[in-house]
Amino acid sequence: MKLDTPLFRNLFTPEMKQLVEIFNRHGHELRIAGGAVRDLIMDKLPVDIDFATTATPDQMKELFEAEKIRLINNKGEKHGTITARINDKENFEVTTLRIDVVTDGRHAEVQFTRDWQLDANRRDLTINAMFLGFDGTLYDYFHGREDLDQRKIKFVGNPEARIQEDYLRILRYFRFYGRIASNPNSHDAETLEAIRNNAQGLAGISGERIWMELRKIITGSYADYIMETMMSLGLTPYMGLPEKCNIKEFQRICQLTEGLSPLSMTRLSALLEDENQVYELDQRLKLSKEEIRLALFIIDKRSQDFEESVPLKYFSDLIVDAKEPKMKERILELIKYKGDTALLRTISEWSPPKFPITGHDLTQKNVPKGPIFAKTLNELRNIWKEKNYQITKEELLLELDRIVKQLGL
Template sequence: MLRCLRRWWPSGGWAGLRLLERRHLFTMKLQSPEFQSLFTEGLKSLTELFKKENHELRIAGGAVRDLLNGVKPQDVDFATPATPEQMKGLLQAAGVRMVNNKGEKHGTITARLHNENFEITTLRIDVVTDGRHAEVEFTTDWQKDAERRDLTINSMFLGFDGTLYDYFNGYEDLKNKKVRFVGHAKKRIQEDYLRILRYFRFYGRIVDTVGDHDPETLAAIAENARGLAGVSGERIWVELKKILVGNHVNHLIHLLYDLGVAPYVGLPASASLEEFDRVSQHVEGLSPRPMTLLASLFRAQDDVSKLDLRLKISKEEKNLGLFIVKYRRDLVEAPDGAEPLKPYQDFLIDCREPDAAARVAELLKYQGRPALLRELQRWSVPPFPVSGHDLRRAGVSSGKEIGALLQQLRDQWKRSGYRMEKEELLSFVRKT
């Protein structure tokens, strides 16, 4: 039965809709500023090359989803029935440079035109999958290629005349803010277990209502959670970070534990979910880094180290996690009568590490202290006005004594609120 769609979209980007049904295919015309902005000189040249050789070329996957949401995509992938050899032939004949040939075995050719790179992938089907990788076979069937993709909202194609090709009701799911797997959730997940985390990631981007899950999907996730144990930590960390900065993060992290996913993605078994609930409310609207929020699950610094062993996080991310776990309770209270920001300022005065200010800012987000965060961001670390050379000129010759005196003067300077100047500080040395 032909479905009717209103000429309406929240972004105001739809115009000239055309709808038909063929092999469960729904198409419509998209005309929006975001779509038109893609037509650079490089893209125009690319489409002309493929058209000249009678090879169809379409925008694929996530870029289509973003355009339908009224967002200009940061990355645009392209799909074509042309084989890699056919693509190389037409590009070489036109004198177009090709770069990054690592993707060729999977059917991806990267062409460079007008200082832009364009990744074009031959339509394909998965022949053999093991939950991590797939052996593919090329096809000329657009629907077969759409069928191998993870979610309906990521399975659409867009022609350069604005025609949307939607084989699995991805448009309807996007409009209704639903996240569904293409076909059977269990089958899609077993093809690549990372799709479990991709489901949660897109839930946080697309869905408005917390808890709006298909029970069969949740059952398939719980049944196959163990499969994530064989997925590389680097791939898991990419998805987990995106979940942590998305919407409904509190709901989704609890769901990872409820469905038995957490142990296989490096999250601590004895997580402090109460602390996570508290912190996830504190950081709302403060744009915390993923590790800032994740640290609330850790009871001790050892949990950060275990996470690093599983996910191979960066040194910067690991150090931030260790810092927050260590100082989230200690670096809080100011001395009686002191300004609330004073402990944080003193820490930055004493710390010599270049990223200390960024870590303290994340700690203030963690603690839910936005006013102090704003104050810290307006404050610059003042230079300590006394040096070892100044003490030598004042008659102190022992290196050990110079070190001790510098620390004493630094403490005196900190107690003054960083207002004491060099001569005033050196006067204490002269008196002694």
């Protein structure tokens, strides 16, 4: 079949056309590869476009040099990838067709080939193993288009063999399931069994790579169903999560946060019982400092009933008292966790006012430096908060004598 859509035709910038002409002129075939093909078939604009070619890296360097095209950032050359910058406008990553000669579940030693089907055979999922010619011809060796039309996620060939080449493919399977599938529980039984049999392989995958996939799963479609399936297959301990996560709480939070664009850590916190589990997760996934702080904040505050207080006042005081700028973002994520859309809108639109008193003001009033100075400033700040930030500088300074007397000056 041929693809002929406005989205596909609009990809052809002058620079891309030049790239295609260069390869044609030098007698090497070039095609769009992998995820970009999948997205184009689904009429989605690809975030990145990868290109595959029959030319070896040395041949690509020769042809680009002959055409006076600048090469940049060629760290991927040993894996067959050359990056060319055309007209100082666009970068194009082009990779030689290859086969995996030796794999250890994390990395692969590759050998270059001119056989498009052999290259497709080393890819993970059928929907990611297609190529697209620049005339719109679809090259589909493993029925990826059919699987995409039926919203099925399948490994190329034998599931166990594909997984054992790179165990991270277990999580990639679930990530793409959330993106593509039209039913939360239409997994192929053979695929799930292959995943169960190879779950321990995730232990050898770096935490950074696992977290990169897991955060997308958690914020994607069917996250509640997918996480339950992953737990049932014994995957969670290898990802730094408790063996018996609080899946019911996670499912509840997934429903509450639907449509609110929660951060991945906001949902993931629902699986954790206490701060110790946050630190254990960090040991495995190498979380950022802010991700750790967010998880600890949600776990600490989630059980509080803010309906009994005045939520806006409670949260605005937290924001005003915070000594770093991320507090408002954490509060917004906590409110998403609670599923309170009205309060979320209110806090989102609220901007913290500036405390009108400075240290200079106290110096001008002859308040001595030291503990009394700090206590005086703090008392004025408390009065300002009690008055809902509406009291003026002049009104606050009128309170100064009383405060100083109370502090024993």
